[in-house]
Amino acid sequence: MLLEVDNLNVYYGAIHALQGVSFNVEEGEIVTLIGANGAGKSTTLRTISGLLQPRTGSIKFKGKEISTTPAEQIVRLGISQVPEGRKIFAPLTVRENLMMGAYTRTDKNEIEQSMQLVFSSFPRLKERIDQLGGTLSGGEQQMLATGRGLMSKPSLLLLDEPSMGLSPILVEEIFRIIQEINKQGTTILLVEQNALMALSISHRAYVLETGRIVLSGDAHEVAENPQVKSAYLGV
Amino acid sequence: MEVGFLLGSLLKIALLLGYLYGLLRVMGHPKLWVKALGVLAAFAVIQVALTDFNGFKLLNAFDQGLLFQAATMTMVALGLNLIYGFNGQFSLGQWGFYGIGAYCAADITYRWVNGDARGFLVVGIGIILGGLAIWGIGAFLKRYRGIPVLSSFTFYILGVVAAGFLAVKLGALLNPLFAPLLGTPANPGPLASGLALQVVFFFAVIFAGAFTAEISFLFGLPVLSLGSDYFGIATLGFAIVINTLMVNSDTILPFPEMKGGRGMIGIPKLTTWFWAFFFLLVVIILMRNLIHSSTGRAIMSVREDETASRAMGINVAENKLLTFVVGCFFAGIGGAVYAHYIGFLSPGTFDFLVGFNPLIIVVFGGLGSMTGTIAASFGWVFFLEGLLRVLLSQMGTEAPTWRYVLYPITLLLLILIRPQGLLGNVEWGFLKSVKVASRQKEAGTPPTGDAPQSIQEGA
Numbered sequence: 001m002l003l004e005v006d007n008l009n010v011y012y013g014a015i016h017a018l019q020g021v022s023f024n025v026e027e028g029e030i031v032t033l034i035g036a037n038g039a040g041k042s043t044t045l046r047t048i049s050g051l052l053q054p055r056t057g058s059i060k061f062k063g064k065e066i067s068t069t070p071a072e073q074i075v076r077l078g079i080s081q082v083p084e085g086r087k088i089f090a091p092l093t094v095r096e097n098l099m100m101g102a103y104t105r106t107d108k109n110e111i112e113q114s115m116q117l118v119f120s121s122f123p124r125l126k127e128r129i130d131q132l133g134g135t136l137s138g139g140e141q142q143m144l145a146t147g148r149g150l151m152s153k154p155s156l157l158l159l160d161e162p163s164m165g166l167s168p169i170l171v172e173e174i175f176r177i178i179q180e181i182n183k184q185g186t187t188i189l190l191v192e193q194n195a196l197m198a199l200s201i202s203h204r205a206y207v208l209e210t211g212r213i214v215l216s217g218d219a220h221e222v223a224e225n226p227q228v229k230s231a232y233l234g235v
Numbered sequence: 236m237e238v239g240f241l242l243g244s245l246l247k248i249a250l251l252l253g254y255l256y257g258l259l260r261v262m263g264h265p266k267l268w269v270k271a272l273g274v275l276a277a278f279a280v281i282q283v284a285l286t287d288f289n290g291f292k293l294l295n296a297f298d299q300g301l302l303f304q305a306a307t308m309t310m311v312a313l314g315l316n317l318i319y320g321f322n323g324q325f326s327l328g329q330w331g332f333y334g335i336g337a338y339c340a341a342d343i344t345y346r347w348v349n350g351d352a353r354g355f356l357v358v359g360i361g362i363i364l365g366g367l368a369i370w371g372i373g374a375f376l377k378r379y380r381g382i383p384v385l386s387s388f389t390f391y392i393l394g395v396v397a398a399g400f401l402a403v404k405l406g407a408l409l410n411p412l413f414a415p416l417l418g419t420p421a422n423p424g425p426l427a428s429g430l431a432l433q434v435v436f437f438f439a440v441i442f443a444g445a446f447t448a449e450i451s452f453l454f455g456l457p458v459l460s461l462g463s464d465y466f467g468i469a470t471l472g473f474a475i476v477i478n479t480l481m482v483n484s485d486t487i488l489p490f491p492e493m494k495g496g497r498g499m500i501g502i503p504k505l506t507t508w509f510w511a512f513f514f515l516l517v518v519i520i521l522m523r524n525l526i527h528s529s530t531g532r533a534i535m536s537v538r539e540d541e542t543a544s545r546a547m548g549i550n551v552a553e554n555k556l557l558t559f560v561v562g563c564f565f566a567g568i569g570g571a572v573y574a575h576y577i578g579f580l581s582p583g584t585f586d587f588l589v590g591f592n593p594l595i596i597v598v599f600g601g602l603g604s605m606t607g608t609i610a611a612s613f614g615w616v617f618f619l620e621g622l623l624r625v626l627l628s629q630m631g632t633e634a635p636t637w638r639y640v641l642y643p644i645t646l647l648l649l650i651l652i653r654p655q656g657l658l659g660n661v662e663w664g665f666l667k668s669v670k671v672a673s674r675q676k677e678a679g680t681p682p683t684g685d686a687p688q689s690i691q692e693g694a
Contacts (some may be wrong), residue, residue, distance in 0.1 A: 049546055066378060075548030087543035089536045091603070091660070100536050103529055104548040111501060 001063075002027045002156060002187055005049070008057035010047050012045025015045045017139055019211040020057070023154065032219065034195040034232055035208035035222070041191040043105075044208070045127075045158045046220075049081040050074040060185045061156070067189050080154035084161050084191075086145040090134030094125055095143055097133045111151070117184075118147040121177050138172040146177070156187045163194045175201050195232040199223040207232075240629070244622040247298070250545070251305075251613050254280070256663055259606065261665035262520075279510050285508055289302050298621070305616040306511045307573040310649050316598065317522060320602035321531070322558040323538030326462050328454075328470030330590025331477035332563040334582075335568025338493060339482065340443035341502040341580055345492055347435055348420055348427050352413035352438025353406045355435060355442075361402035362445040368394035369452060388457045395401030395453060407426045420501075434507040440514060440571040447567025448560045455559040474587040479517045481582035498581035507578035512571050518565050519665075520606060522635045527562065527668050535603070599649060606663045611656075618642075623651050 001169055010018040018040045025031045031230055033041045041060040045050045045098050048059055050071030059067040080101075098118060102111045111126055112208065119126040122143040128136060133144060149157055159178065163171040179201050182188050192198035199205055205222040207215040215222060254277070261273025281302070284293035294302065315329040339358060346354035372394050376387050418424030425431065458469045484493035493499045525531050533554055536544045541551050574580055596615050600607030623638035649657065662668075 049547060051542060070380065070550070071545040072548045072550045077548070081546040083543050083546055087540045087546075089539045089543070091539065092532065092535060098531055099529065099534050100544075103533055120659050148547070 001025075002061070003189070004058075004060040005044075005048070006058045006060070008044070008047060008059065009055050010043055010052055011055050012043075016209055018047065018054070021208070021211070021213055023206050023213060023216065025187060025189055027155075027187055028182070028185070029204060030182050030190060030202045032190045032195075032198040032202040032205040033208055034192060034198060034205060034222075035229075037193075038207040038210070040211045041208055042160055045081060045189070045191055046162050048074075049079060049158055051081075072104075075152055075154075078153075078155040079158065080149040080152045080156070081158040082145050082149040082160060082162065085164065086138075086141045088133040088136075088141050088144050088148070090132065092133055093130050094133060094136070094144060095129050097148050098125075098151050101148035104152055108205060111152075114151050114153055118150055121150075121180060122147050139166050139174070141153075142166060142170075142174060146174070146181075150181065150186070154186065156189060157181070159188060159190045161191060163192060163197065171196060171197060180192070195228070196223070237400055238483040240626060241622070244617070245425035247621070248614055248617050249659075251617065252610055253570070255609060255613060259666055260664035263667065264421060274516065281512070282508050297625075301616050301621050302691055303506065303508075303576045304573070304620065305309070305574070305613040307569040308596065308617045309515060309609050309612040309615055310572070310594065311566045312593045312600070312612045313522050313605065314562035314569070314602075315593045316597045316605065317525075317534070317565070318343045318559055318562035320597055320604070320608075321526065321538060322555060322561060322562075323463065324459065324555060325467040326470045326562075327467055327590060327591050327594065328473040329562070329566050330585060330587060331470075332451055332566040333570040333590075333593075334448045334477055334481060334585035335450055336567030337574040337585070338437045338484070338499070338570075339446045339567070340571030341499060341574040342490065343439040344432075344436060344503050344505065344575065345499070345501060347417060347439075348423065348432070350414055350417040350419055350424075350427075351410070354416060355439065356409050357402050357406035358442045358446055359403050359438065361399050362442055362449060364402055365395045365397035366429030366445070369449065374594050376630045384457055384460050388453070391456060392453060395449065400518070429505065429563070432503070432505070436503075436510070436575065440510075440575075441566055442563045443571035444567040447570070448564040451563030451671045452556065452560050455556050455563075459555045459559060471587060474585075474590050478582055478585055478587060481585060489550060493580075498579055498583075500579050502574055502578045502580065504575060504578040506572050510573055511576065513569055516655075518568060519609070520531070521561075522565070523666050526605065530557070531553075532664055536690070556634070571636075575646055583612050595646065599646065599657055601658045601660070604656060604658050605666045606661060607656050607658035610658060614657075616646075623673065 003023055006026065007024050008018050008021045009016070020130060021040070021044060023031075023173060035102070036043050043052065045055050050069055050073070057067065058065055061074075061079060064077070066077065069077070081125060089100060092100065095115075098115055099111070102114060105111055122141055123149055125143055130141065133141065146159070146162065149159075153162045162174050162178065165176065175197055178188060178190070190198055190202065198210050199219045199222060202219040204217065207222060207228060208211050215225060215228065223233070256276070262270055262276065264270050264273065265434045281294075285299055286292070311329060311333050315326065318324050318326045343354040343358055346352070354480055369391060372387075372390050376382055376390065407667070413426065416424045416426040418427055426435070454473055458466055461469060480488060481493070482496045485491045485495040496544055526534070533544065533547075533549045536547065537549065537554050538550055544554075592615075596611045597608055599615065600609070600611030619638060619642055623641060627637055628635040653659070
């Protein structure tokens with residue numbers, strides 16, 4: 001088991017945002033969390049990556065408890081988050097943005113290898129290597145954010161809404177690349193509003209509703225569930 | 236007369252900017268011997284201009300003063316640009332740290348030439364012990380998570396105070412070993428003259444920088460966790476506290492030689508052009524190498540987005556503290572160099588209102604542009620002090636007051652016309668990121684497919 005989340009409770013002040021969330025991610029999987037706005041999807045990811053502190057509950061990564069580990073240490077353990085809204089560093093060049101992703105690593109040759117690997121997944125980034133991050137289009141920024149997340153050579157990549165604000169063609173391309181990255185050996189935990197698309201590439205899925213997991217199972221089973229169909233897939 | 240002077244001054248500013256451009260260009264040259272030769276030539280040009288040839292000097296005493304003032308201002312402003320421009324922490328305390336550096340170094344050398352080695356010994360031992368205490372406590376606290384900032388601050392301050400106490404005792408103990416070799420001002424001993432004095436001066440500057448850095452660490456630790464605006468107010472408060480301490484340095488502080496509000500006189504004038512140039516280069520090189528390192532990218536990414544930075548594995552609080560300490564170190568160095576040029580320190584020089592000058596220079600030159608800060612420091616000193624003061628004084632005794640009208644108007648115009656600052660993101664020669672330039676050539680293949688040309692290619 002790569003990631004085990006057990007009975008996680010997270011609060012924003014008095015608001016009980018996650019109410020006993022439990023799920024797990026196996027090595028090599030793509031797992032999706034779907035749910036409406038405010039269901040707690042992003043909160044879950046932010047808690048795993050250490051940006052938020054859970055009040056109770058445990059998060060085990062490779063069998064090690066990480067729920068109280070600070071964010072900067074969690075990156076070193078092999079979890080990398082691609083934050084919602086991309087959050088690339090606008091005044092840094094594409095190369096510098098990618099180098100930021102490798103901040104925790106020291107071996108220059110290995111970093112260069114990772115960069116070449118990112119360029120093989122995202123050839124567009126290579127064309128724009130010395131361009132400032134802020135001058136990229138939305139799709140390219142998403143590619144850059146994802147590439148930056150891969151630069152720390154994570155075993156688990158947390159993707160928060162990669163399709164946000166992108167045209168349908170670009171969404172398809174991004175999801176194709178996510179699958180590719182997964183096939184190269186990176187486990188992926190995906191949070192998406194675009195449930196149909198996310199379920200089509202995932203192995204398993206969990207449905208979150210107001211801070212609780214209400215449904216889980218194989219991605220196609222979840223996609224077939226009549227409740228999910230009416231609530232999230234609009235069919 | 237006025238027109239001639241005006242043109243002459245403008246020419247001087249233009250020549251200086253050309254000089255800086257040339258210096259940075261040659262420092263960025265890939266060949267080491269060209270670099271060394273170029274830097275040497277740059278040093279020599281000013282050295283010759285400052286030399287007296289039978290009463291003829293290319294740069295008169297007034298210009299010389301401006302030159303040294305500009306060099307120290309560059310160090311202070313570069314430090315502030317690191318804190319504010321690159322890291323996004325709005326600090327108004329830079330001037331206070333500048334003052335700490337100035338008084339600290341001045342006290343060391345003043346005591347030294349007056350037959351008292353305690354300044355040198357106490358500060359030297361103090362910063363080493365204090366540094367060790369900070370490092371040790373830091374390593375100890377790292378083992379625990381979730382310690383409130385104020386608790387760790389208590390540990391640090393206790394450790395540093397203990398180190399300081401020990402340093403004072405040790406200094407008093409070791410002083411008799413040195414005192415006989417120092418002599419008196421009228422009859423300096425072997426350690427208080429010639430090369431030995433130069434070495435002491437060099438260490439006094441470094442000590443002053445390190446002392447300032449440790450003070451800034453203790454101050455920054457609790458205060459940096461405040462939001463940016465509150466941090467600005469706190470640093471302003473700090474500058475005022477420091478200024479008040481300077482005014483009362485002979486009454487509430489045990490430093491009668493600083494003479495409080497009357498000003499400290501008799502500081503040995505040890506800053507030659509060699510030292511000013513040397514420390515200026517050191518600060519520029521340190522700054523440039525820091526910015527173009529992985530830590531430098533981390534510093535900039537913290538300014539852009541703290542959440543994303545944490546997700547990259549950056550310890551944001553540590554990063555801010557490091558930046559603040561390095562920036563204040565530069566201010567301390569600048570202060571030390573200034574004190575030994577001017578030979579006289581008055582609390583009025585370190586008034587918090589004057590402390591806005593480095594801030595104005597940083598914004599004027601462009602936030603996050605090292606070249607902009609360097610150029611603006613030189614340009615600003617020569618414009619405000621050189622050009623306006625002399626030019627306006629020829630129009631009547633009251634006229635120089637007008638420079639504080641003309642100068643804000645200039646600032647306003649610049650902000651309206653070029654909000655990104657004088658130079659924006661442009662960096663000259665040495666300060667550019669070398670790696671990017673070389674990789675660009677290496678990856679010279681044109682982009683394929685239907686992708687539009689990237690805007691920076693070939694630029």
